Amino acid sequence: MNPLYAILSGFEVGDTPGVGTFYDFFSRLWDSDNNNLSSQLQPLKTSVKKPKKKGLKADPVEKTTVEQLLKELQGVSF
Structure with a gap:
């Protein structure tokens, strides 16, 4: 079915x-x-x-903040 194969x-x-x-x-x-490329275990969702x-907004569920991402990107050289 797939010509690539x-x-x-x-x-x-x-x-x-x-x-x-x-x-x-x-x-x-x-x-x-292992038959799969990735593990079958998935992280728990918050x-x-x-x-x-x-009238208030819900607390964010993300584990990383923009500040943390910026710090991480500043340490990477392109």
């Missing part, structure tokens, strides 16, 4: 072997015990707390 594995597009050959190819190409009084 055929090209990467050395076959002509439209003239490819069965799907088992591709599974064998990928198992040799991806030499890792819940948004409602403001105490009506």
Whole structure:
């Protein structure tokens, strides 16, 4: 279905072997015990707390502030 897979594995597009050959190819190409590129564990989401009084904005849930980002970027040289 994807011509890129055929090209990467050395076959002509439209003239490819069965799907088992591709599974064998990928198992040799991806030499890792882990099947996924990223971990299945996801960080917990923080819940948004409602403001105490009506008409006020809720507290931000971001863990980084603009000030922290600026400090971090100032230390990086391009």
